[in-house]
Amino acid sequence: MTPATTFAGQKVALFGLGGSGLATIRSLLAGGADVLAWDDNAGSRDRARDQGITVTDLREADWSGFSALVLAPGVPLTHPEPHWTVPLARAAGIAIIGDIEIYCRERAALAPEAPFVAITGTNGKSTTTALTAHLLRHAGRDVQMGGNIGTAILSLQPPAPNRVHVIELSSFQIDLTPSLAPSIGILLNLTPDHLDRHGTMENYAAIKERLIAGAELAVVGVDDAYCAAIAERRTGERVRIHVEGHGAAAGDVVCSAGTVRGADGAVIAQVSGIASLLGDHNLQNAAAAVAAARRLGLTADEIAAGLQSFPGLAHRMEPLRRIGPVRFVNDSKATNADSTEKALLAFRDIHWIVGGKAKEGGIAPLAPLFDRVAHAYLIGASSDAFAATLEGRLPFTRCETLEAATAAAAEAARASGTEAPVVLLSPACASYDQFPNFEVRGDRFRALVAALPEPG
Incomplete structure (x- = not known):
């Protein structure tokens, strides 16, 4: 404490x-x-x-x-x-x-040089927080991880010069932390979220910007317009992260084809093939974590070893099992179309379990990715609406329950004869129609997959 x-x-x-x-x-x-x-x-x-x-x-x-x-x-x-x-x-x-402000005051009074990595963004902040902490722990550092990711910050050990705090912050927490001034501030991306609590996208973005405004080093993903503008306004030391690499400037981290490179083209991390970091969104997450780890003195070998050993987070593109050629992936945390988009972009030949309590817009924004899906298995209260969206565009089966969908998807994927089919739970919906939260939904899917028999 x-x-x-x-x-x-x-x-x-x-x-x-x-x-x-x-x-x-x-x-x-x-x-x-x-x-x-x-x-x-x-x-x-x-x-x-x-x-x-x-x-x-x-x-x-x-x-x-x-x-x-x-x-x-x-x-x-x-x-x-x-x-x-x-x-x-x-x-x-x-x-x-808020409680983050109390921590910041303690750090300023007791150990102002204590390493403090603060991480925010609309998507990816939990993975980036967990990965940054993992890289540092794997290299032997004393790491305290918490904030929005789980453990309340004041339940962690106090700040100290040889102890790194890696803290995930929501916009709500940032709004209650006027003296926020981390050693490293990471802003991953911004898309509309929590506007009922912030009024407008501009207010939401301005609150997020506070996290990097007082940071010694700002690490900013610049593949959306709001973050690109924030990076431009930054007058202090910064690292800009491009997933595609367009418009890179001196000091930027550039990500493409599973590789993280500095602006000089030198490889600083290799992410391709790491099952816990699939997809371009995780390439951005990894690049931000690597930038923080480099600033805190980790060597290239220490970073590489940490990336390879990262187990990932439960319910976030979580690899579960392979039965023959079929991979099973638990992405229960994907409670809206924007999150599910990341999963669909990471795979092809997808047997997609989708549905629950739908968010505004449903799955219509995912239409450009339907060609990646072999078959959809509809569950929950959104079944009628999603069937209407998919009709004539994508084969689907109404399964109603996760149990029925898992069994049907596993059987169809095994019988498909394709090289690498994927059974993907990425619901694009809240869970509240059938489960108390996305964790319980993901845990149920994990148990169902574990119980599937090996091919005879």
Whole structure:
């Protein structure tokens, strides 16, 4: 744990008693702060009390005595309207911050030179965070990984000169971190997301830009217009990453054909053939992780060994098993068409398990990639809508359940006689019609694939 010593003797209001909120309370108390905490959800309040945490209704508190409001990242700060705690904090003239800001203050006070890699982007940030941490750990570094990827940042060990923190940040977390100034800031890409919480794409992009604005080194993917403009505005040290390599400038990292090259053309990493890093999107992720690892002193051999041993993340283009020529891939994390597009681009001869609770636009944007699909197997509440999209364009079977779809896809792929068929779960949908979350959906698919018999 990282005790919040910079809040010693101060009175702090905290709203949001989820995992990161509880970790923040422990950190503040360990650092000597007085914390008044609340949540609108009665169940969350009860769970906090069960853990010995004092819960106080902040509506009845004297806000003049607080030094800060610590807000959970899932709580609206600006859109669609500020949470009721926000105007109370503003009227009291106190800072509204999150747990990442508390870490940043601790780092500035205790170990300002401690290596801190902060990673964001619309897509790919979890893989890039996990890969960066893996490269460093594999090379023998003391690494703490967390933030939006799982472990709350204040549950990690404190910043220290010989310890690297590799932290994934969402736009919500960045918005609550005014002093964010990492050693290395990585911005992968930007596409429309969370606009209900940020109002416009321009606001969303501006918040993401803050992650690299104060970084010593900015690593920016420049294959979308928003990130390209952000990279142009950057006045400090930067590395631009091009997946296709067009318009590369001095100092850029250029990615193509599974290879990461510097602007001088020299190979700095080889990604092709690594099963956990399939697809151009993972080439971008790997290039960003490699740029961070190089800056932190890893050798080419250490980077190569780390890339080869990277196991990947569960439910994100996760290779499961090969039965004869048939590969099975779990991409349950693909909950929208943009994510599924990355998977379809990575394979051909695909037996595609798709469906669930559809997002706006459905799978119509994926039509240019239908020629990569041998057959689609429809599951869940989106079946009628997706059947209408696929009719006359792609063979499909209504399977309703994941169990039926897995069995049908496995049998058809085995019988296809093609060289390298792929059974791909990449639903392009939320899971809530049949599963509580994408992890449970992916776990079920993994179990179904594990139970398939070997060919007789």
